[in-house]
Amino acid sequence: MALARVSRGAAGRPSRLGGHAVKKKSLRVYFVEYEDGRRTGTLMRTWDTFFDRPAPSAYGATTEDVLDELESQLEERRITEQDVVERYLWEEHFETSTVKVAIFPLSSVAKRPVIGKKEIPLLLTYAHCPLAGGGHRVMVPRFGAWFVVEELSLAPHLLRHMVTTSLLGEKPRWVYDLRRVGAEYVREWSPPAITRTRPAARAAEEAPPEQLARVADDLTALATRGKLPRVVGEPALRRDVEAYSLRPRPPSLLLVGESGVGKTTLVRALAQLHAARRRGKTKDAPRIFSTSRDRIIAGMIYLGMWQERCVAIVKELSEEGDVLHVDALSGLLTVQADGASIADFLEPALASGEIRVLTECTQAELERARRTRPGFVARFEIVRVEEPSPEATVELLSHYVRHKGGIAAHAAALKRLVRHLAMLERSVAFPGKGFRFVDWLAQQAAGAGDGKAKTYYPRDVSEAYSRYSGIPTSLLSDDISAGAGELADMLRARVVGQDAACDACGRLLARFKANLVDPERPCGTLLFVGPTGVGKTELAKQLARTTFGGEDRLVRVDMSEYQLPGSARRLLEVGPGVRSLATLVRQSPLSLVLLDEIEKAHSDVFDLLLGVLGEGRMTDASGRFVDFRTTIVIMTSNVGTSEARPVGFGEAGDQEAARASAVVRSVRAHFRPELFNRIDHVLPFRSLALSDVARIVELELDAARKRPGFARRQVRLVTTDRARAKLAELGYHPTRGARPLRRVLEEKVMTPVATRMAEDPTFRDRTVVVVEDGEDAGGRAWVVRV
Structure with missing residues (x-):
């Protein structure tokens, strides 16, 4: 992971993608530690430009976290040629010192902004190093300033003058942002991916081939930039991946397993291994390009276009020695409108060993493929990706929860989660369905916004899975009795x-x-x-x-x-x-x-x-x-x-x-x-009695009372016993049971009320009484007779 390589020409200006870093040079990271143990790290650079973007900076719980993030940022800038590496490389050794500075922040007199008389002391940390030609470089990374002095003893006086003048009359929050919060120091850092020599020809080779760049993602480049999800897997998985990559001529692989078992994760692990080798001594580790059937044929609307693209892809793969990953075997075998398939164009090159392909399928899809295209399937070495045991799944989920952050889970809670998922999500395999639930749980915790990591116990997991799946907790949790x-x-x-x-x-x-x-x-x-x-x-x-x-x-x-x-x-x-x-x-x-x-x-x-x-x-x-x-x-x-x-x-x-x-x-x-x-x-189902229909009347009226029109106008609906009995009689039919009841309620009750509400906008906060025709309404305000 690194920036785009540059070299300085005769005029001293940087040029992209060429040259070599000076030997023994390394990066300098300015660290600021906080009271909670976390820290920030900012890369120091040897020169700046007008309208310069901020230097790479990261925040993390440990020094390793910060350096990992800085390496990822540097690699992204290098790949996209947004920065040059030379200005981050140093030979000098830095030390840090402190100086007390007096600040007079903004105040107000008679509502007018003035420079205040209150003096605020500020303890400022600065870094300094001797220069080979004489003098000293003084840097204040948190202030974004640097200068060169003849004698280091001048630095405190100049810093007091510079900072006091710069912050004179500024808002107090600027002073607060510059306060000393913990230890500040400079660390030398030499990541191999950043500081190693890289010829221009090597950088040019990293550009993906034309057709592959259009239809596929370079997983190796994404892994180099830290853009692939971190692989969470058993050591055996990593050993298998490494053993495959070390074979003299690795064959094409057909990964067979159920959805969620980790087939694509295995491909990502292989891409990350290749990326690590390309950063190290093994320069010829092949790239892995990932695509799908839909991406290959996208936009190919005229006769022969998608076939021509397939031929070009095969040519580029054979010339570069790279690997093609296709997400589904069924996509390769799907017959297009002209009767051909992508497999028809890949099979000759697979048979001759010119190209390598990684693809995935389930056991059922493999059986169908063997019936329809046995010759094509025979070109692959079949690797079965098995679902982990419940015990191994709990261990994987525990590791994933720790990696995810923001939540924590008791071991018993993870066991219950595995039980819920095994019972209710049988179409997806472990550990994928467990990871998805943990992702959802982390999103819920982040949405809470309290910033505290919640620890989940078995009951909490059951309640969370109830929200996730919709199944009531009474049917999920053993802690709740429901016979x-x-x-x-x-x-x-x-x-x-x-x-x-x-x-x-x-x-x-x-x-x-x-x-x-x-x-x-x-x-x-x-x-x-x-x-x-x-x-x-x-x-x-x-x-x-x-x-x-x-x-x-x-x-x-x-x-x-x-x-x-x-x-x-x-x-x-x-x-x-x-x-x-x-x-x-x-x-x-x-x-x-x-x-x-x-x-x-x-x-x-x-x-x-x-x-x-x-x-x-x-x-x-x-x-x-x-x-x-x-x-x-x-x-x-x-x-x-x-x-x-x-x-x-x-x-x-x-x-x-x-x-x-x-x-x-x-x-x-x-x-x-x-x-x-x-x-x-x-x-x-037995026939309904009239008393049954009377109970149904109550249920239907209860549902009607919850309609938005009643709630918005605060209208209450009341029925008498005689009215309910009459509605039950009207809504009952000898051969259709209670089916006519809803129509009766709409015609006899809802329609008169709706008509009145539509005609009279002031009809609010009223009680509507439904009575039988001829029944005494008792002088009530508004009556519906049935």
């Missing part, structure tokens, strides 16, 4: 008249909380069977609120739209703007999937659902797996309800049990055995 009965009561808060179905769902949630669900299937597969308007959809919504934190986690699919042959493919579609079942579940794997009116779907849909319900996964149109193992799948149907007795005002217990048995028999007869046997529970 099947209590969970069923939470469902009954919004679902009326379906106690048996709520109890079954409560038992499902209890298994979910205890982490006793089948890990290779959806968390639950339920079939709700009953006539329309009895609460099947409402129970699904309440289950989504209780389990995943809100209705937005409900993925609803109307299966009546998939009745025709071939329509099942629409469930698997992917692409920009597509909202298929596959894309919605991939975006939100913690969700409730509601397949409404499942009996109307085509038989092809049932074939597709066999894999979802049996193995918890689906293969989308692009060949990628979609994980359903953290979803709850609910299907609704009215199969068998037509043979049962029509919905009335309640049934006797034995009649209800007989009807439920008849419904289950009808369901078993209607669906294929392989589908029926994958359903955990068939839950018949």
